[in-house]
Amino acid sequence: xxxxxxxxxxxxxxxxxxxxxxxxxxxxxxxxxxxxxxxxxxxxxxxxxxxxxxxxxxxxxxxxxxxxxxxxxxxxxxxxxxxxxxxxxxxxxxxxxxxxxxxxxxxxxxxxxxxxxxxxxxxxxxxxxxxxxxxxxxxxxxxxxxxxxxxxxxxxxxxxxxxxxxxxxxxxxxxxxxxxxxxxxxxxxxxxxxxxxxxxxxxxxxxxxxxxxxxxxxxxxxxxxxxxxxxxxxxxxxxxxxxxxxxxxxxxxxxxxxxxxxxxxxxxxxxxxxxxxxxxxxxxx
Numbered sequence: 001x002x003x004x005x006x007x008x009x010x011x012x013x014x015x016x017x018x019x020x021x022x023x024x025x026x027x028x029x030x031x032x033x034x035x036x037x038x039x040x041x042x043x044x045x046x047x048x049x050x051x052x053x054x055x056x057x058x059x060x061x062x063x064x065x066x067x068x069x070x071x072x073x074x075x076x077x078x079x080x081x082x083x084x085x086x087x088x089x090x091x092x093x094x095x096x097x098x099x100x101x102x103x104x105x106x107x108x109x110x111x112x113x114x115x116x117x118x119x120x121x122x123x124x125x126x127x128x129x130x131x132x133x134x135x136x137x138x139x140x141x142x143x144x145x146x147x148x149x150x151x152x153x154x155x156x157x158x159x160x161x162x163x164x165x166x167x168x169x170x171x172x173x174x175x176x177x178x179x180x181x182x183x184x185x186x187x188x189x190x191x192x193x194x195x196x197x198x199x200x201x202x203x204x205x206x207x208x209x210x211x212x213x214x215x216x217x218x219x220x221x222x223x224x225x226x227x228x229x230x231x232x233x234x235x236x237x238x239x240x241x242x243x244x245x246x247x248x249x250x251x252x253x254x255x256x257x258x259x260x261x262x263x264x265x266x267x268x269x270x271x272x273x274x275x276x277x278x279x280x281x282x283x284x285x
Contacts (some may be wrong), residue, residue, distance in 0.1 A: 002035035003041065007081070009071040016160060025066055026073075039077075044089040051093065060096035067095065104136075104219040105226060109211055117210035123202035127193045130203075130220065132192075135177035137224035137242050139164060140217050145201060146191045151181060160243075169243045206231050225250070232264075 013022050036052040047070065054063045071090035077083035106114075110133075118127040129143055138146070142160050144167060159170045167196060168261050172193040173181070177241045194202075203217050221242075228238045235247060244250040 001037050002030040002037060004039060004077055004083075005030050005035070008076065012073075012076060013123065022069065025069060029066060029070065039083065039085060042089055044092040046099060047089045048093045051096065055096060060098050063096050064098070067093075086181070103222075104215065105223050106215075106219075110210075110215070113210045114206065114212060114215070117206040120209060121202050121206050123194065123198065125186075125194050126199070126202040126206060129192050129194075129199060130217075132177060132180050133217070133220040134224050134227075135174045135180065136171060137221050139221060139226070140199060141196060143192060144194065144196045146189070147189050148185075148191055149189070151191065153178065153181065158267070163243055165243060165245070167243065167245070171241045230264075 009023055009026050013026065016022060029050075032050055032053065034046055037046050047067070051063055053069065054066065054270065061226050067090050071088055072087045074083075075084060078085050078088070114130065115127065118130060121127070131141060132138070133140070136143075136158070139158065142163060144159060145162060146160070152158070152163065156173045157169070157170050158173055163166045163169060181191065185191075192199075200217075207213060207215055223244050225238060228241060233241075235250065239245070239247070239250055242250060
């Protein structure tokens with residue numbers, strides 16, 4: 001199995017945007033006892049035992065991604081490299097259930113605490129990156145990769161040519177997003193000239209200073225998408241911004257506040273009045 005993954009790392013992994021992360025995951029699999037198993041005897045039991053070992057140290061989402069890599073490597077071996085395998089054993093085992101769905105949004109006063117902590121950051125771009133994430137719902141990698149040539153200030157749009165799903169999209173920019181882009185602009189090709197790792201480290205330090213230790217950068221995407229819905233945008237409109245093609249996935253990112261919905265309902269009535277008013281208007285037989 002390890003030798004098969006070596007070939008996969010050499011020929012397939014470099015074609016992916018997630019090359020660095022994927023290479024790390026595959027090396028992890030190779031170091032496991034699964035890597036020493038001969039393909040001639042590889043069975044679903046071997047893969048299930050790998051799953052159970054990993055469950056002791058990592059979350060279900062990580063294991064599912066690793067199993068997906070193993071499955072794809074075996075599929076490529078069968079279809080393109082003429083490996084004679086009786087089946088793909090990954091397809092025959094249970095995937096660990098995902099139980100780590102997050103529902104984290106910024107509560108009252110938390111953005112102010114985060115802003116204060118970012119003000120002490122040595123990274124001059126951190127604060128604007130975080131604000132831009134909340135205004136756009138872009139992922140960390142999409143923000144870091146954004147170039148000026150893809151920004152159209154006049155049309156209030158930003159084009160995202162490379163996305164996690166592989167589907168380019170163009171998003172509208174809010175007033176605040178435009179203000180962020182204009183003050184002060186960077187002089188290079190990238191809107192925010194910093195690496196993904198530099199952003200990650202600056203974010204971790206700012207979160208630690210703010211005391212919001214359970215706040216993840218990806219939670220800002222949840223916050224943005226929820227805010228778009230609270231502004232009254234429809235599901236198709238928000239999907240254009242977020243890039244989701246499956247409404248069920250979009251709902252996972254959407255956590256509306258009941259208080260905000262209550263404000264939207266204040267003063268509004270069903271057409272024709274309430275049920276009591278309608279009943280009173282109907283004469284008795």
